[in-house]
Amino acid sequence: MANLNDKKESLDFVYDFYVKMKRNKINLAYEGEITHQITKAFTSLTETNMVREEDASSVQKKVFHVMVECLQNISKHAEVTPGSPDKKVGRGIFMVSKGDTEYNVTTGNVVLNEKVARLTEMLENINSKDKDGLNKLYKKQMREGHISEKGGAGLGFIDIARKTGEKLIYSFLKIDDLTSFFVLTSTISRIKE
Amino acid sequence: MRVIKIQGSDDTPKVILDADNNTFEISGRSLPEDVVAFYDPILDWLDEYSQNPLDKTVFNFKLEYFNTASSKLLLDVLLKLEDMYDAGHDVLVKWHYPDDDEDMEEAGEEYADIVEVPFEQVSYSID
Secondary structure: OOOHHHHHHHHHHHHHHHHHHHHOOEEEEEEEEOOHHHHHHHHHHHHHHHHHHOOOHHHHHHHHHHHHHHHHHHHHHOOOOOOOOOOOOOEEEEEEEEOOOEEEEEEEEEEEHHHHHHHHHHHHHHHOOOHHHHHHHHHHHHHHOOOOOOOOOOOHHHHHHHHHOOOOEEEEEEOOOOEEEEEEEEEEEOOOO | OOOEEEOOOOOOOEEEEEOOOOEEEEEEEEOOOOHHHHHHHHHHHHHHHOOOOOOEEEEEEEEEEEOHHHHHHHHHHHHHHHHHHHOOOEEEEEEEEEOOOHHHHHHHHHHHHHOOOOEEEEEEOOO
């Protein structure tokens, strides 16, 4: 059983966590299963906040768009924790931070090591293209691609890149011989073009 | 012919497919949990309708938002309309977008570029 000191330490952790969230201007952080309901709740919460903050409607739409694609990526593609009762729901972390000039939407989820090379190739291909190239890639994928068993169209990353006009910042951190942790950050400028 | 009438929600669009009243519309938001399950009945309806369509079919898209998975299914809807046009029927697609929404305007341009069907961009103002 946890003694009083352990409990005190966990309270310190809460404060530490709070300070770190404030320092990094994180206004939404979540770890767990990403269901459709969660996706709707987070996007609607963020929408309400952005309206209050009076962000330009073009900025609001972009943030909404990026959030939906990121959340659906996790729910469709994250490896499910062994033993999870619902085999179809992916889990991961999801964070939104808001600085003076930009929003950052960050996701993190477990992927199989065998998928890392293909994902890297896909992300690098997207990052190598300008807006025109991204539009062409999107059209090609829309015409030639199919909706996968998981319900994705293979368009999410391409669309995030072209809507934000920023490179996709990502990294794969090895967990063990089987899996890695995939972190992706998308940046949406708050300054209207 | 039977009518498809679906009320819009915060994640699914409003859909009206009503040949008797000459109304064909998909509007609102589209990010359904299961895109295929949502759009399949619409695509089936269009297959049936294209056997014997009206003299002129004007199909209205008036979307506020759609996710990438929906974008693929919207293309499938447009491809059905293209097939009808190719078969010699009179078809017009009207793509409505808010006048301050460049992304939605560009999405229309993109579709107009992909499908070979008469395509009209219509801007509207909110407020």
